[in-house]
Amino acid sequence: MTAEHLTPEDRQSPDSLSPPDRESPDSLASPDRESPDSLAAAVLARLRTAFPRAGVSLRTNPGPAVQHSLLVSPADLCDVCRFLRDTPDLAFDFLSNVSGVDWPDPSKADAVAAPADEQGTPAAAAGFLEVIYHLYSTRRRIGPLVLRVRTADRLSGVQIPSVVAVFRSAEFQEREIFDLYGVEFTGHPDLRRILMWDEFQDHPMRKDYVAPDDYEYEPTPHAAVLEKAQRHYVQP
Amino acid sequence: MEPSADIKRLPAPARWSIPGIGLLKGMVVTAQNMIQSYYRKERMTTVQYPEERAPISPNFRNFPFLCYDGEDPKAGLRCTACTICETECPPQCIYIVLERDANGKSLKRPKVFDIDVSVCMNCGICAEVCPFDSIYMDGEYELSKQDRFNGLLFHLDRLAKSADYHMKLRPKEAGEVAARRKVEVDKKRAVQAAKDAKAQTDKDMAKPEPTTKGEPA
Amino acid sequence: MISDPATSLTSAVLAPAVDDDQLLHVSLGPQHPSTHGVFRMNVVLDGETVVRLKPVFGYLHRNHEKIAEGTSYLASMPYTDRLDYICPLSNNWAYARAVEKLAGIEVPERAEFIRVILAELTRLINHTAFAGFILGDMGAWGSALMYAFREREKILDLFEELTGARMMANFMRFGGCRNDLPDGWSAKVSKLVDEYGPFLDEMEKFLVGNEILLSRTLNVGSLPKEVLINGGITGPMLRAAGVPYDIRKVDPYGIYERFDFRIPLGATGDCYDRIMIRFLEMRESLKILHQALDQLPDGSFIHPKAKIRNFKPPLGEAYARIEGPKGELGFHLISDGSTRPYRYRIRPPSFINLTLIEDMCLGLDLADVVVILGSIDIVLGEVDR
Numbered sequence: 001m002t003a004e005h006l007t008p009e010d011r012q013s014p015d016s017l018s019p020p021d022r023e024s025p026d027s028l029a030s031p032d033r034e035s036p037d038s039l040a041a042a043v044l045a046r047l048r049t050a051f052p053r054a055g056v057s058l059r060t061n062p063g064p065a066v067q068h069s070l071l072v073s074p075a076d077l078c079d080v081c082r083f084l085r086d087t088p089d090l091a092f093d094f095l096s097n098v099s100g101v102d103w104p105d106p107s108k109a110d111a112v113a114a115p116a117d118e119q120g121t122p123a124a125a126a127g128f129l130e131v132i133y134h135l136y137s138t139r140r141r142i143g144p145l146v147l148r149v150r151t152a153d154r155l156s157g158v159q160i161p162s163v164v165a166v167f168r169s170a171e172f173q174e175r176e177i178f179d180l181y182g183v184e185f186t187g188h189p190d191l192r193r194i195l196m197w198d199e200f201q202d203h204p205m206r207k208d209y210v211a212p213d214d215y216e217y218e219p220t221p222h223a224a225v226l227e228k229a230q231r232h233y234v235q236p
Numbered sequence: 237m238e239p240s241a242d243i244k245r246l247p248a249p250a251r252w253s254i255p256g257i258g259l260l261k262g263m264v265v266t267a268q269n270m271i272q273s274y275y276r277k278e279r280m281t282t283v284q285y286p287e288e289r290a291p292i293s294p295n296f297r298n299f300p301f302l303c304y305d306g307e308d309p310k311a312g313l314r315c316t317a318c319t320i321c322e323t324e325c326p327p328q329c330i331y332i333v334l335e336r337d338a339n340g341k342s343l344k345r346p347k348v349f350d351i352d353v354s355v356c357m358n359c360g361i362c363a364e365v366c367p368f369d370s371i372y373m374d375g376e377y378e379l380s381k382q383d384r385f386n387g388l389l390f391h392l393d394r395l396a397k398s399a400d401y402h403m404k405l406r407p408k409e410a411g412e413v414a415a416r417r418k419v420e421v422d423k424k425r426a427v428q429a430a431k432d433a434k435a436q437t438d439k440d441m442a443k444p445e446p447t448t449k450g451e452p453a
Numbered sequence: 454m455i456s457d458p459a460t461s462l463t464s465a466v467l468a469p470a471v472d473d474d475q476l477l478h479v480s481l482g483p484q485h486p487s488t489h490g491v492f493r494m495n496v497v498l499d500g501e502t503v504v505r506l507k508p509v510f511g512y513l514h515r516n517h518e519k520i521a522e523g524t525s526y527l528a529s530m531p532y533t534d535r536l537d538y539i540c541p542l543s544n545n546w547a548y549a550r551a552v553e554k555l556a557g558i559e560v561p562e563r564a565e566f567i568r569v570i571l572a573e574l575t576r577l578i579n580h581t582a583f584a585g586f587i588l589g590d591m592g593a594w595g596s597a598l599m600y601a602f603r604e605r606e607k608i609l610d611l612f613e614e615l616t617g618a619r620m621m622a623n624f625m626r627f628g629g630c631r632n633d634l635p636d637g638w639s640a641k642v643s644k645l646v647d648e649y650g651p652f653l654d655e656m657e658k659f660l661v662g663n664e665i666l667l668s669r670t671l672n673v674g675s676l677p678k679e680v681l682i683n684g685g686i687t688g689p690m691l692r693a694a695g696v697p698y699d700i701r702k703v704d705p706y707g708i709y710e711r712f713d714f715r716i717p718l719g720a721t722g723d724c725y726d727r728i729m730i731r732f733l734e735m736r737e738s739l740k741i742l743h744q745a746l747d748q749l750p751d752g753s754f755i756h757p758k759a760k761i762r763n764f765k766p767p768l769g770e771a772y773a774r775i776e777g778p779k780g781e782l783g784f785h786l787i788s789d790g791s792t793r794p795y796r797y798r799i800r801p802p803s804f805i806n807l808t809l810i811e812d813m814c815l816g817l818d819l820a821d822v823v824v825i826l827g828s829i830d831i832v833l834g835e836v837d838r
Contacts, residue, residue: 062767063556063557063771063788065555065769065770067770067772093682093683094682095685096685096774097772097798099796112787132770134783138703143704144772146772168684169684169685243693243718243726255664257662258663259663264658265659269596269600278648281603293610295613295614295616296613296618326528357621358621360617361528361623365762373617
């Protein structure tokens with residue numbers, strides 16, 4: 001910006017953007033950015049006191065990223081999100097990312113997000129779909145707090161309550177997960193397909209999705225490609 | 237603390253003190269640019285392609301080619317048909333068939349090596365993963381063809397280019413490769429020579445025995 | 454063949470919200486120069502006033518995430534170039550960072566410097582091109598865009614010299630960068646950085662006082678801060694509204710903590726602020742570039758044990774984000790221990806920044822919609838993936 005548009009008093013020292021003073025003295029007072037595991041555990045303790053009967057359990061991440069997560073039961077999701085957003089010393093006001101994951105093999109899901117304590121529910125018998133939320137706090141500058149929610153199965157019990165009423169940023173992301181994974185977000189204001197066209201039948205990001213073979217002729221003579229093309233375009 | 241805003245706005249009456257002054261200022265910039273484009277070098281940024289061409293940098297990559305040593309593209313081909321590039325290629329545009337002799341033994345060279353450049357996305361991963369210094373990215377860019385399907389499917393004869401070409405294209409990289417290969421060849425030769433020598437001495441060792449036996453006789 | 458998404462979506466989207474014969478339904482896009490690609494908005498107008506606006510996506514959808522789940526980790530790197538094709542190197546960095554987090558890979562100091570230099574140059578490219586595009590959207594088609602592209606071209610030439618490609622760089626690797634800087638490259642960048650300030654002065658002179666620009670952008674499309682945060686808006690859009698949220702500062706990654714720079718903030722978050730904030734950010738990027746070029750250390754450009762082939766991150770998941778030029782660019786990866794990611798998810802800033810476009814446009818004129826869309830700064834490669 002040229003000088004005429006920026007008065008000297010507008011300039012601020014670079015350290016004025018340092019995190020604001022963290023006021024509350026509890027376990028969350030100084031969450032360490034480098035170890036979100038303490039974050040998930042601390043938030044879990046708060047949630048257990050606030051919602052004694054809520055189905056929330058800690059899931060540990062075996063990888064080097066140590067972003068541990070909280071498995072939330074679908075029924076409690078909206079309450080938990082609202083609590084996380086509105087409690088002043090938590091203030092998770094920013095839902096950054098919503099991912100859908102397909103787990104046809106539930107044991108794999110429990111390997112990536114291992115149950116940490118006695119409340120960890122045992123692995124489901126059938127596969128399920130999972131939605132993962134990454135929450136941050138813009139005011140307290142902490143995160144990510146990872147929440148995971150699982151559907152009952154992959155066929156008919158694919159309902160999860162929508163969090164759009166709490167976090168508007170989930171609107172398009174939930175639509176995308178509905179489109180690509182088939183998770184039905186109950187209470188979503190406008191649940192339509194977003195990336196695929198409306199008449200599309202399947203959910204392409206599911207692991208068992210079979211891609212159509214009706215693509216255009218491709219000259220690379222890969223055996224599989226050629227075979228598929230020949231199958232589709234029956235030679236006269 | 238509420239951070240203060242950096243963008244200052246002039247209050248509306250000041251903004252409109254002389255209507256059109258901002259527009260005029262902008263037009264001065266345009267006029268300056270136009271006039272300077274006749275005599276200032278940094279304003280003359282275009283070249284009259286195809287009569288003139290902007291130089292391409294040595295790092296520039298377009299489509300892959302296969303490098304061969306010596307004169308004969310078939311005999312000197314460095315490719316051993318290991319299919320690493322075929323596996324690693326992100327859009328799967330490489331197709332390789334290994335050449336085998338009558339007994340089905342691998343000849344360690346490709347019978348078919350096709351690259352579909354209509355699918356290739358010039359990422360250069362094939363060149364990066366090749367352990368045999370065989371595949372490199374070319375700098376050639378005028379490749380339009382009338383035939384979309386077969387014209388853009390490059391076969392082995394089209395892909396093979398000499399090591400000299402590589403040297404001309406990217407002297408630094410090719411020089412390093414040549415030096416490394418020379419060391420390897422020399423080492424191999426030395427190992428071979430040592431083996432030969434050892435075989436010779438073994439033979440010599442084995443041979444003299446009867447002679448030594450025979451000598452006293 | 455697939456059915457045409459344009460026709461099949463129409464009936465569902467354009468179901469009349471208000472049964473009023475006086476309302477005019479306009480399908481803005483997908484082939485329209487002001488929609489920045491194949492993006493469509495179904496706008497319902499009452500006279501000239503927008504009463505309903507529904508964005509329609511998917512014309513450029515190629516299911517990049519599915520492709521990535523079927524290939525090796527490295528093979529997705531060139532695909533990330535094609536997300537936000539204006540700034541491929543930021544995408545490279547975001548993805549490399551996510552994988553490095555997933556596998557616990559250290560990055561050598563020199564590589565971090567190279568990454569910062571490239572990311573800030575990319576920010577210059579993006580914001581410069583943005584200035585050209587937004588003026589094009591307002592009807593100043595030609596000069597502004599040409600000036601912007603002239604400067605962008607200089608940076609792209611540098612990228613070509615370093616990475617081999619002007620846009621599709623495919624340059625970052627897990628644990629560093631693909632190759633070292635060519636001889637004399639950093640001197641060229643220094644020269645470019647020195648010359649960039651005068652160009653920005655010129656560009657600002659060109660547009661800052663322009664009465665047409667002022668009357669079309671002032672007090673257009675602003676929303677309260679809380680709504681923006683709740684709507685997931687990030688990047689210059691959020692900072693223009695006065696929220697000091699820049700991941701380079703609040704969640705520092707790479708070596709950004711070492712540099713002295715500020716986060717410029719706007720006041721109201723209207724389109725004027727969104728344009729001006731990008732100029733201020735470019736000034737800060739130049740500051741970072743000066744410092745990074747001065748301090749550029751010697752050393753390795755990639756971790757010596759970095760693996761290119763057969764790379765298998767350990768079991769686990771990771772979410773990593775960077776401050777891309779358009780906003781928060783995140784990658785969420787789940788590894789099941791094999792060579793292919795089990796889940797590969799991108800958090801695209803352009804896509805999520807569009808969440809609130811209807812709220813921004815309601816009650817304004819149709820012509821304002823174009824300016825607001827331009828000020829959001831979307832790239833369809835990233836929106837539709």
